[in-house]
Amino acid sequence: MSNKLVLIDGNSIIYRAFFALPLLNNDKGVYTNAVYGFTTMLLRILEEQKPTHMLVAFDAGKTTFRHSTYKEYKGGRQKTPPELSEQFPLVKELLDQFNIKHYQLDQYEADDIIGTLSKHGNEKKWDVSVISGDKDLLQLVSDSVTVNVTKKGISDVEAYTPSYMLEKMEIKPEQIIDLKALMGDSSDNIPGVPGVGEKTATKLLKQFHTLEEVYNHVDDVTGKKLKENLINHKDDAFMSKELATINRDSPIEVTLDDLTYTGFQPHDVSVIFKDLGFQSLLERIGEEGSVEESSEELGEIEFKIIDTVTEDIFTGEDALVIEMLSDSYHKSPIEGIGLVNEQESYFIPTEVAINSEVFKTWAEDFSKKKSVFDAKKTLVGFLKHNIHLKGITFDMLLASYLLNPSENNHDIPAIGHRMGKKAILFDEEVYGKGAKIKVPEQPILADHVVRKATLLADLKIEMEEQLNENEQSALLKELEMPLALILGEVEHYGVQVDINRLEAMGTELRSRLDEIEKSIYEIAGETFNLNSPKQLGPILFEKLKLPVIKKTKTGYSTAADVLEQLENEHEIIPKILLYRQLGKLQSTYIEGLLKVVDKKTSKIHTRFNQALTQTGRLSSIDPNLQNIPIRLEEGRKIRQAFVPSKDDWIMFAADYSQIELRVLAHIANDEKLISAFKNDLDIHTQTAMDVFHVQKDEVTGNMRRQAKAVNFGIVYGISDYGLSQNLGITRKEAKQFIERYFESYPGVKQYMDDVVQEAKHKGYVTTLMNRRRYLPDITSRNFNLRSFAERTAMNTPIQGSAADIIKKAMIDLHEKLLDENLQSRILLQVHDELILEAPKEELESLKEIVPAMMENTVELNVPLKVDFAFGSSWFDAK
DNA sequence: CATTTCACGC
DNA sequence: GACGTACGTGAAATGT
Numbered sequence: 001m002s003n004k005l006v007l008i009d010g011n012s013i014i015y016r017a018f019f020a021l022p023l024l025n026n027d028k029g030v031y032t033n034a035v036y037g038f039t040t041m042l043l044r045i046l047e048e049q050k051p052t053h054m055l056v057a058f059d060a061g062k063t064t065f066r067h068s069t070y071k072e073y074k075g076g077r078q079k080t081p082p083e084l085s086e087q088f089p090l091v092k093e094l095l096d097q098f099n100i101k102h103y104q105l106d107q108y109e110a111d112d113i114i115g116t117l118s119k120h121g122n123e124k125k126w127d128v129s130v131i132s133g134d135k136d137l138l139q140l141v142s143d144s145v146t147v148n149v150t151k152k153g154i155s156d157v158e159a160y161t162p163s164y165m166l167e168k169m170e171i172k173p174e175q176i177i178d179l180k181a182l183m184g185d186s187s188d189n190i191p192g193v194p195g196v197g198e199k200t201a202t203k204l205l206k207q208f209h210t211l212e213e214v215y216n217h218v219d220d221v222t223g224k225k226l227k228e229n230l231i232n233h234k235d236d237a238f239m240s241k242e243l244a245t246i247n248r249d250s251p252i253e254v255t256l257d258d259l260t261y262t263g264f265q266p267h268d269v270s271v272i273f274k275d276l277g278f279q280s281l282l283e284r285i286g287e288e289g290s291v292e293e294s295s296e297e298l299g300e301i302e303f304k305i306i307d308t309v310t311e312d313i314f315t316g317e318d319a320l321v322i323e324m325l326s327d328s329y330h331k332s333p334i335e336g337i338g339l340v341n342e343q344e345s346y347f348i349p350t351e352v353a354i355n356s357e358v359f360k361t362w363a364e365d366f367s368k369k370k371s372v373f374d375a376k377k378t379l380v381g382f383l384k385h386n387i388h389l390k391g392i393t394f395d396m397l398l399a400s401y402l403l404n405p406s407e408n409n410h411d412i413p414a415i416g417h418r419m420g421k422k423a424i425l426f427d428e429e430v431y432g433k434g435a436k437i438k439v440p441e442q443p444i445l446a447d448h449v450v451r452k453a454t455l456l457a458d459l460k461i462e463m464e465e466q467l468n469e470n471e472q473s474a475l476l477k478e479l480e481m482p483l484a485l486i487l488g489e490v491e492h493y494g495v496q497v498d499i500n501r502l503e504a505m506g507t508e509l510r511s512r513l514d515e516i517e518k519s520i521y522e523i524a525g526e527t528f529n530l531n532s533p534k535q536l537g538p539i540l541f542e543k544l545k546l547p548v549i550k551k552t553k554t555g556y557s558t559a560a561d562v563l564e565q566l567e568n569e570h571e572i573i574p575k576i577l578l579y580r581q582l583g584k585l586q587s588t589y590i591e592g593l594l595k596v597v598d599k600k601t602s603k604i605h606t607r608f609n610q611a612l613t614q615t616g617r618l619s620s621i622d623p624n625l626q627n628i629p630i631r632l633e634e635g636r637k638i639r640q641a642f643v644p645s646k647d648d649w650i651m652f653a654a655d656y657s658q659i660e661l662r663v664l665a666h667i668a669n670d671e672k673l674i675s676a677f678k679n680d681l682d683i684h685t686q687t688a689m690d691v692f693h694v695q696k697d698e699v700t701g702n703m704r705r706q707a708k709a710v711n712f713g714i715v716y717g718i719s720d721y722g723l724s725q726n727l728g729i730t731r732k733e734a735k736q737f738i739e740r741y742f743e744s745y746p747g748v749k750q751y752m753d754d755v756v757q758e759a760k761h762k763g764y765v766t767t768l769m770n771r772r773r774y775l776p777d778i779t780s781r782n783f784n785l786r787s788f789a790e791r792t793a794m795n796t797p798i799q800g801s802a803a804d805i806i807k808k809a810m811i812d813l814h815e816k817l818l819d820e821n822l823q824s825r826i827l828l829q830v831h832d833e834l835i836l837e838a839p840k841e842e843l844e845s846l847k848e849i850v851p852a853m854m855e856n857t858v859e860l861n862v863p864l865k866v867d868f869a870f871g872s873s874w875f876d877a878k
Numbered sequence: 879c880a881t882t883t884c885a886c887g888c
Numbered sequence: 889g890a891c892g893t894a895c896g897t898g899a900a901a902t903g904t
Binding site: 435470533534557558559560581583584617624626629630635636660715831833 | 883884886
């Protein structure tokens, strides 16, 4: 079978499409008209030409080698409208989903890439087809190369072969450059010879064949003025020829073999089509009816519905699934239980299970092994019925998360579909969604729950193998799974809240807010919704004529950093800032917390999401107890409402000092950073000394502040831009800061370079305990995506290793508290700190135990340091 | 019901 | 040379 190579001039087609179609918007407000036009053209080509090899070439940037010949090349062109430039990355993404290669080369244009590859194809006698909107490319036409030029719009193309060219244009392909040399090209700003247009040029070429021959016989040219122009603009003509000549020997890094095209996965493409809002195109790729298709035939499954639990349904390696319809498992009832043992499948109605001594005995038997999906939820679900689940040996949720944290759906049907097991519906399809969610009839419920347990049983081995290959088994079995059980207990135990305290603070805040609001309306001279940026904007920037600093997509920005810059411009600004600050406390913290307090016990039960963040940190929801105010005194008082659950107990808070920078010192093995920590120096002061090359007593407050921001940036992976925003300096200055930091800490610089290289090579980065984060964008040609991936590569091992460490510390501490028979309990984890409550008698023990466990849970080549405090409320534990 | 803007923590 | 920039959760307004 012969090879069919299709080469597309990406820039040209996208430009054509953009101007040919009206500005379309998708539902996210992104312009898609050029992408849409490009896509329709692409689909047509795939259908009609059936390529075996394919490439879309793009122009690389502003300057090309042609500019060294003629700096006015392409001069006078309109700047690419932003509505169009934002579509280029979309097209490239789309091509990735189509499995179609795309390529650009610095200093060269798409034409040159196409010229070079078509030459290669020509040499091998492949059937080559070029697609462009630009007739320049006709110079590539040969017996095996056809150039398709778009006619008006983009829907139709005109195929140029050598014979068609002779017929239509009366010249040969190789004469196109001579034609351009004579007539010029206004769109590329190629001069040509004055007075020579298409007609004259063609006439001359028919007579003399090439530009060189025209000049060799210039005396024979008829027409006095024409001859004179030719002679006077000889240099222009030859330069024009050079400019118009496509470089067919460009130093491209791709070969024909790299361009194999074997088709696309309709599913992959449908995802991006849906994203772009290309509903009409879904049909063309045959993905339209796919939703119904998947729900059509699942096949029958066999299972028994248990009415009395007997021991024989447990064989020692059982998959156990409990079903709940809402996320809040602290309150949500168990709708039913699925059990799959080595031979059979069962559905156990909740009532049957929780009232069965046999079930409880099995569940609490450590030696009876259970695979579950979400150990923490399962544990808490049963705890409410006084069943203390033990013997969990596999958690599918955590396994899936560790295998790829970037997946955002880790429920059983989603994992199943990803791993090729599709005999299950998504929860939404069975239970409905939003307001319409409801428990179905038992047969339907049972079927779905048993399917989940079946998938759990079926996929366990495969997932364990994958974890083994990744050397992540210990991470799952010795870190995340033990932690899940501890977190389950912690959540179930809850945190005591002083409701009266919260309500009193709320009352006081209310009156202050009312007062501030009133005075703002007085200053503004009218009332409006102060919580609406849309209404506040015009008041500030039109009525009061304050200078506009930043705009958002929909209007004026009224964010705090903007208002802070206007603080001295108008008396209204500080009032708005105060209103915002207090309003946040009132709505999120006072009202928000009161809403989720258990009325009977006055306790709050958050949920720690253990399978969400990309770095391995926990997150906390419903409510989020990891962002209770601390920075401003006013907000910090909220912590007065978090109190011990028993009389004569205290709150005990312990936090790692600079854990991320210590982890960095360890991973990067930077001598200077290590010695700073070994000597227990103030790290920000030390950084200031190193970056500014001054002695300790010369470090000013401002220098330390800047050094702190740089350290902060290193830890969080922010860019020079981010740092410049933090410090209110220019990006250039921020960049210099970072460079000076790297000069001071060469080990850190080396690490940053190495880790990015490693990420490029392997496609992922790892933490101390082998947690992974995949970074596919690290090789992206999109600057933003790539830069972001690079910063992530540097940052994730730091943040993720710190997360690993505190997780391990929690396990160690939990075990120690049990071993020592202490009543003290872990209440919360806030990334680098642990909050406990403890009987006063245990305080002295905790002062020893907690820092010791946290500091010694791993051994790094720098010491870990833990500070602690205690008091009668979380506020007082400072 | 989803999106946008803002604000809190690490 | 411009790009548009830590991660999470949640409240409120607003547009559908």
